[in-house]
Amino acid sequence: MEIVLAKSAGFCFGVDRAVNLVYDMINKGVKVHTLGPIIHNPQLIDDLKSKGVTILEKPEDVAENETVVIRTHGVPRSVYEKMKTEHLNYIDATCPFVQKIHKIVSDVDENTIVFIAGNKNHPEVEGIFGHCKGEYYVFKNLEELKSICENDENIAKKDKIFVSQTTFSLKEWNLCANYVKKVYTNAKIFDTICSATAQRQQDAVNLSKTADLMIIIGGRTSSNTRKLFEVSKENCKSYLIETADELSNISFSGCKRVGVTAGASTPDGIIKEVLETMSEIIKEENIVENDAVVEATEKINDEEMSFEQLLNESFKDDRGNNDGFVVGTVTAVYPTEIQVDIGGKHTGYVKLEELTNDPDAKPEDIVSIGDKLNLIIMKTNDAEGMDPLSKVSFDARKRWIDIADCVESKEIIEGLVTDVIRGGVLAACKGVKVFIPASLSGLRKGEDLNSLKGQTVRFRIIEANPAKRKAVASIRSVLREEKKAAREAFWAEVAEGNVYTGTVKSLTPYGAFVDLGGVDGMIHISELSWNRIKHPGEVVNVGDTVEVYVKSIDAENKKISLGYKKTEDNPWEILKNTVPVGSTKTVKIVGLTSFGAFANVIDGIDGLIHISQIDNKRVENPADVLKVGDEVEVKVTEIDYDKKRVSLSIKALLPEPEKPEEKEVSDEPMIISTDDPESIKLAAAAVEAEEAQAEEE
Numbered sequence: 001m002e003i004v005l006a007k008s009a010g011f012c013f014g015v016d017r018a019v020n021l022v023y024d025m026i027n028k029g030v031k032v033h034t035l036g037p038i039i040h041n042p043q044l045i046d047d048l049k050s051k052g053v054t055i056l057e058k059p060e061d062v063a064e065n066e067t068v069v070i071r072t073h074g075v076p077r078s079v080y081e082k083m084k085t086e087h088l089n090y091i092d093a094t095c096p097f098v099q100k101i102h103k104i105v106s107d108v109d110e111n112t113i114v115f116i117a118g119n120k121n122h123p124e125v126e127g128i129f130g131h132c133k134g135e136y137y138v139f140k141n142l143e144e145l146k147s148i149c150e151n152d153e154n155i156a157k158k159d160k161i162f163v164s165q166t167t168f169s170l171k172e173w174n175l176c177a178n179y180v181k182k183v184y185t186n187a188k189i190f191d192t193i194c195s196a197t198a199q200r201q202q203d204a205v206n207l208s209k210t211a212d213l214m215i216i217i218g219g220r221t222s223s224n225t226r227k228l229f230e231v232s233k234e235n236c237k238s239y240l241i242e243t244a245d246e247l248s249n250i251s252f253s254g255c256k257r258v259g260v261t262a263g264a265s266t267p268d269g270i271i272k273e274v275l276e277t278m279s280e281i282i283k284e285e286n287i288v289e290n291d292a293v294v295e296a297t298e299k300i301n302d303e304e305m306s307f308e309q310l311l312n313e314s315f316k317d318d319r320g321n322n323d324g325f326v327v328g329t330v331t332a333v334y335p336t337e338i339q340v341d342i343g344g345k346h347t348g349y350v351k352l353e354e355l356t357n358d359p360d361a362k363p364e365d366i367v368s369i370g371d372k373l374n375l376i377i378m379k380t381n382d383a384e385g386m387d388p389l390s391k392v393s394f395d396a397r398k399r400w401i402d403i404a405d406c407v408e409s410k411e412i413i414e415g416l417v418t419d420v421i422r423g424g425v426l427a428a429c430k431g432v433k434v435f436i437p438a439s440l441s442g443l444r445k446g447e448d449l450n451s452l453k454g455q456t457v458r459f460r461i462i463e464a465n466p467a468k469r470k471a472v473a474s475i476r477s478v479l480r481e482e483k484k485a486a487r488e489a490f491w492a493e494v495a496e497g498n499v500y501t502g503t504v505k506s507l508t509p510y511g512a513f514v515d516l517g518g519v520d521g522m523i524h525i526s527e528l529s530w531n532r533i534k535h536p537g538e539v540v541n542v543g544d545t546v547e548v549y550v551k552s553i554d555a556e557n558k559k560i561s562l563g564y565k566k567t568e569d570n571p572w573e574i575l576k577n578t579v580p581v582g583s584t585k586t587v588k589i590v591g592l593t594s595f596g597a598f599a600n601v602i603d604g605i606d607g608l609i610h611i612s613q614i615d616n617k618r619v620e621n622p623a624d625v626l627k628v629g630d631e632v633e634v635k636v637t638e639i640d641y642d643k644k645r646v647s648l649s650i651k652a653l654l655p656e657p658e659k660p661e662e663k664e665v666s667d668e669p670m671i672i673s674t675d676d677p678e679s680i681k682l683a684a685a686a687v688e689a690e691e692a693q694a695e696e697e
């Protein structure tokens with residue numbers, strides 16, 4: 001069975017842009033609100049809430065110094081006007097596709113009727129008709145459109161335009177557009193379904209036509225996700241799920257091909273989790289296992305030596321036959337054989353080599369007269385009444401029967417991997433060798449099977465045929481169960497503040513997923529470093545072992561937010577302890593502006609040397625006396641921990657400039673002779689001193 005992900009699935013351009021914008025602001029320490037949920041995805045909204053983002057109903061709820069983000073759906077013109085007149089801080093993340101519709105409907109005069117295809121209660125549609133100047137109608141399908149048009153004859157006479165919600169159904173829109181073209185000659189039709197929506201719907205249609213079942217991932221209130229669900233269910237059985245947890249209610253039994261797609265507001269992390277969980281569930285239902293066994297066996301059968309031959313090869317000392325089982329009582333023990341009473345007229349005998357595989361063993365060391373033995377009759381000899389029996393064959397057959405019993409009991413058994421063969425490995429257990437296909441070996445696709453050779457592994461027997469001496473086992477089944485047990489144990493003891501060592505599993509633009517041993521948690525990008533970073537990959541890589549602590553737990557949705565950076569690494573804490581106000585330090589100039597120079601105080605913190613603090617003398621431009629890379633001695637004059645600002649001064653460490661001697665000022669006018677250079681100098685000095693004093697005052 002195959003799982004196929006649609007060509008286009010997950011975040012569209014508009015959502016990606018809006019979500020990154022909000023996370024960027026959070027990282028910059030801005031207190032962010034969104035006007036309504038930024039996108040229709042509850043998991044992402046929860047993550048934003050955990051970062052302090054609140055959802056406002058009205059723009060006027062935003063406080064001074066706080067910022068509200070307008071989401072991709074856009075808002076009516078009246079909201080923009082209110083925010084402008086009340087000088088509210090806002091950032092507009094309206095998708096450009098939606099802005100285009102606002103422009104189309106605002107550009108027509110109040111006598112033109114605007115028809116909007118969409119859901120009249122959807123915020124995007126509310127935003128669109130909020131930009132109309134005159135009469136407008138909203139219709140959700142061809143039927144509603146017809147009813148509007150047929151009940152108002154004035155519509156035919158007036159100018160009219162037709163637009164649609166960006167996520168409207170492509171199929172329904174085409175029906176409506178064709179109808180409009182037939183009934184009105186003076187209608188302008190604008191196809192405003194966004195390309196991301198159109199592409200996702202088309203890909204979902206194509207995939208659902210070839211699939212037995214479709215999984216659509218996304219928020220239930222997301223319009224574009226619901227459209228994907230609607231177009232898919234026309235072609236095959238379809239399910240809309242928000243998270244991987246909901247997969248447990250779905251049966252994949254009988255499916256050969258399962259299609260997966262996701263709404264434009266579904267984060268990649270959720271899609272990945274669903275795909276991984278699907279594989280796990282499918283395996284649990286044994287669908288993949290059975291397919292894998294059949295496929296592996298078929299492949300092997302095509303080879304020169306079949307699986308059965310390989311097994312026979314590995315058991316060449318065993319003797320299989322079709323004789324019956326019998327319980328015999330030992331009546332005599334000789335050096336080379338024993339005699340056994342098997343009831344009836346016949347007597348049985350067991351030769352030493354049929355009693356044991358050990359060539360050095362003696363019959364008297366193995367059995368005593370009166371012992372009861374399970375044996376197989378090798379041949380019935382009616383003429384002589386003496387039947388050859390075999391304990392070795394019985395034991396071999398019994399081992400296969402025991403192995404077959406393990407299928408039923410689902411017992412976990414241990415075995416030593418002895419051979420790597422085409423398509424998998426052979427493991428010895430309970431005296432037989434079982435086949436473990438590569439797909440059930442617990443190794444990832446492409447990993448070398450030889451890494452298992454010589455290892456003792458734990459597995460379940462999933463298929464056995466004692467007559468053919470054939471068994472197939474699965475290591476993966478045990479690993480999956482152990483993982484599940486680890487997950488349950490984890491959820492039973494997890495608490496905020498707990499510290500774990502985990503492995504980085506994947507990176508997304510907004511964080512790193514860490515495997516804590518069967519359960520994944522996420523370190524948000526803002527939690528990775530005290531410094532501002534653009535991508536989690538600047539701090540961690542996939543495969544890294546990291547120590548994390550639990551910041552918050554969403555037990556209902558099985559989500560864990562992790563913390564990574566430590567308080568003791570906070571540069572502001574380090575600054576407090578190592579470079580307090582009043583201390584001096586040699587710092588490097590890292591930037592120059594017209595009002596001063598920035599210098600690096602410690603890793604992650606730059607301070608400002610204001611232009612007035614560069615020298616005792618007046619400095620016109622910091623670049624006249626300093627350059628980037630210079631090392632200078634400064635005094636820390638002020639630290640504002642709230643605003644994260646450090647003030648530095650070079651001047652504070654310079655000796656006080658000598659004040660010019662105050663000369664008695666004569667009331668007498670100074671006589672300057674142009675013939676006397678000395679008198680000119682004296683006059684100039686006097687003017688300069690007066691100016692300096694004035695400036696100081």
Ligand code: SF4
Pocket residue numbers: 012013014015072095096097098166167194195196197224264
């Ligand atoms: S679905 Fe289309 S209109 Fe909506 S945000 Fe994405 S790109 Fe923009």
